[in-house]
Amino acid sequence: MSIFIDNDTRLVVQGITGRDGSFHARQMMEYGTNVVAGVTPGKGGQTFEGPDGKQVPIFNAMDEAVSATQANTSVIYVPPAFAAGAVMEAADSGVDFVVAITEGIPVLDMSRAHAYARDKGVRVLGPNCPGLITPGQAKVGILPGQIVTPGPVGLVSRSGTLTYEAVYHLTNAGIGQTTCVGIGGDPLIGTKFVDCLEAFRDDPETKAIVMIGEIGGSDEQDAADYVKEHIDVPVVGFIAGQTAPPGRTMGHAGAIVSGAGGTAAEKMAYFESCGIAVAKRPVEIAQLVQEALQG
Amino acid sequence: MDLHEYQAKEIFRGAGMPVPLGEVATTPEEAEAIARKYDGMTVVKAQVHAGGRGKAGGVKLAKTPEEAREHASNILGMEIKGLTVQKVLVTPAEDIDTEAYCAVLMDRNAQMPMFMVSAEGGVDIEQVAEENPDAIRKLHVDPRYGLLPHQAYWLANTLYDDPGLIKQASKVMTQLYHAFMSANASLAEVNPLITTTSGEVKAIDAKFSVDDNALFRMPEIAAYRDTDAEPQAETEAREAGLTFIKLEGNVGCCVNGAGLAMATMDLVKYYGGEPANFLDIGGSSNPQKVIDALRIITSDPAVKVILFNIFGGITRTDDVANGIVEATKSIDIQVPIVIRLTGTNEEQALEILKNAGFEAYTSMDEVVEKAVELANQA
Numbered sequence: 001m002s003i004f005i006d007n008d009t010r011l012v013v014q015g016i017t018g019r020d021g022s023f024h025a026r027q028m029m030e031y032g033t034n035v036v037a038g039v040t041p042g043k044g045g046q047t048f049e050g051p052d053g054k055q056v057p058i059f060n061a062m063d064e065a066v067s068a069t070q071a072n073t074s075v076i077y078v079p080p081a082f083a084a085g086a087v088m089e090a091a092d093s094g095v096d097f098v099v100a101i102t103e104g105i106p107v108l109d110m111s112r113a114h115a116y117a118r119d120k121g122v123r124v125l126g127p128n129c130p131g132l133i134t135p136g137q138a139k140v141g142i143l144p145g146q147i148v149t150p151g152p153v154g155l156v157s158r159s160g161t162l163t164y165e166a167v168y169h170l171t172n173a174g175i176g177q178t179t180c181v182g183i184g185g186d187p188l189i190g191t192k193f194v195d196c197l198e199a200f201r202d203d204p205e206t207k208a209i210v211m212i213g214e215i216g217g218s219d220e221q222d223a224a225d226y227v228k229e230h231i232d233v234p235v236v237g238f239i240a241g242q243t244a245p246p247g248r249t250m251g252h253a254g255a256i257v258s259g260a261g262g263t264a265a266e267k268m269a270y271f272e273s274c275g276i277a278v279a280k281r282p283v284e285i286a287q288l289v290q291e292a293l294q295g
Numbered sequence: 296m297d298l299h300e301y302q303a304k305e306i307f308r309g310a311g312m313p314v315p316l317g318e319v320a321t322t323p324e325e326a327e328a329i330a331r332k333y334d335g336m337t338v339v340k341a342q343v344h345a346g347g348r349g350k351a352g353g354v355k356l357a358k359t360p361e362e363a364r365e366h367a368s369n370i371l372g373m374e375i376k377g378l379t380v381q382k383v384l385v386t387p388a389e390d391i392d393t394e395a396y397c398a399v400l401m402d403r404n405a406q407m408p409m410f411m412v413s414a415e416g417g418v419d420i421e422q423v424a425e426e427n428p429d430a431i432r433k434l435h436v437d438p439r440y441g442l443l444p445h446q447a448y449w450l451a452n453t454l455y456d457d458p459g460l461i462k463q464a465s466k467v468m469t470q471l472y473h474a475f476m477s478a479n480a481s482l483a484e485v486n487p488l489i490t491t492t493s494g495e496v497k498a499i500d501a502k503f504s505v506d507d508n509a510l511f512r513m514p515e516i517a518a519y520r521d522t523d524a525e526p527q528a529e530t531e532a533r534e535a536g537l538t539f540i541k542l543e544g545n546v547g548c549c550v551n552g553a554g555l556a557m558a559t560m561d562l563v564k565y566y567g568g569e570p571a572n573f574l575d576i577g578g579s580s581n582p583q584k585v586i587d588a589l590r591i592i593t594s595d596p597a598v599k600v601i602l603f604n605i606f607g608g609i610t611r612t613d614d615v616a617n618g619i620v621e622a623t624k625s626i627d628i629q630v631p632i633v634i635r636l637t638g639t640n641e642e643q644a645l646e647i648l649k650n651a652g653f654e655a656y657t658s659m660d661e662v663v664e665k666a667v668e669l670a671n672q673a
Contacts, residue, residue, distance in 0.1 A: 104508045106512075107479070108401075108438065110406075111401065111408070112438050114406045115438070144638065157554070158554065159554020160552045160555075161551055162557075164606045164608050165606055185554070188403060188406045215557070242564065243560045243561050282659060283658075283659065
């Protein structure tokens, strides 16, 4: 089992002919992801050549791609100026899951795009995220496939390379993963920690959960509250940014909104108060998971 | 990107908001000449990207143009929260009756702009937030509809009882929302929003931050960037496509990815060291990025050791290793470099680095311990 993506994922790549889109489309296909279509305006009718000579049809627009191929998931490698539009186009096309990899999308654009997708009942992951991977079944995004292995741990993280670090230690310790999800570091993200925790709760194969957070905001605290109320399997947490200096924040509004609770120390303490085992160093994540699974 | 008060006021004026006159001076003589244009008292205000300017002595009332010059000569060159004041705003003093607070910012949770207003404005607004949070009223605005007339009225009505003031303030709220949206702001704050003794609503201070991601489509606002007001290394890093923040320690850090970079700094501290910087080198193996990163890190004389921590995901670590070897050939480095590379092809990567004479590791803990040891010996 897994969350969000699996062997039934039929993926369309928005921006498949771009530098990042074409590179990662090949990587995803090599991993075994079922890439059924690509979309690049103006290149409809052409084909994209994947590994082993596999041909992927390219369409001008998302609705054409989805009606021709029954795609159910899209991944976006579109440049920032057009990416929020791509999210909304995907939300209109009939896919139920949109993964936005693009970094640097204007926040106001995403404010509209998230509201639009929410109204359509479409799940958005990201933007500015590494995507997700269900080991042995599918990967959507840019996570390196070779460091994961199937197993009992669900992992959700705000970070990219720090996620790889944690997964790498898990895999080296012989502990596999159900699904690893990178939710992204932007101020406005579609799928939050809590959404992933809820999905892992409903996945019978997930026997432990790793949650990797960062300083800023209060999503980690919301997630910890959810763990306390609803999660029965052990949860291991890590917060990056214990030494980050307080920013030269301008004005009072930020401080008033976030109030206390944005620092690493506060988040770690909150995790512990909700029964989450907190790793002080990345290498401890795998150790704590191992203890939890044995205990 | 943070704007100066005078820049924010230009945006406010453009949106039609009632903002007092004012001009910027870089010398005491200019400040005097500007003050002379206005009748009566003026205020001389430090223009730096930091809060608490008033409490730091960076805002002074002047009775005469000569006094404005005197204040300007004291404020120019002053340090406020580590930033040197290079400009002052000279503006006519207002007859203040009441001080309110209003701001628009992007609320992460609701994912839409949010107004915060309080009738208790002024310098102690954070104290108000802490002691009497109910005195701050909040209102979310759906960006698809914009600020609706009844919402603008509701905001104004929470601040004032007088119908004339409510009418003026409703208009200010709508204008502030337009300023926020049209400049792709992450924060637009007016503190205080005053009423004058003659019954006018005016915005006499302004804080404004703009979403960096939107600067590409707002060249006129991108041009507001004041590189004199930020550390030189941060300017260089931004131009090189790197994210860099200078810190106080002596272990120079060069890491791929922001989360791993923060975790690396945390580990430096864990092993008894102090990071000299935060530096996210990004995902590529491009030697030019490594050269730029090394140049920026070594420009800090406090740095005693350079620590690389690279997780090669999609990027092959042997490519990264070759990039580091090539980069270090083209730049003269006086301090030891320790490198940790993990991921695809790590055996080949270690081989390449060791052959080039570097200390290379695959464990993050080992390399950080080593870096701290070298820094403490130096």
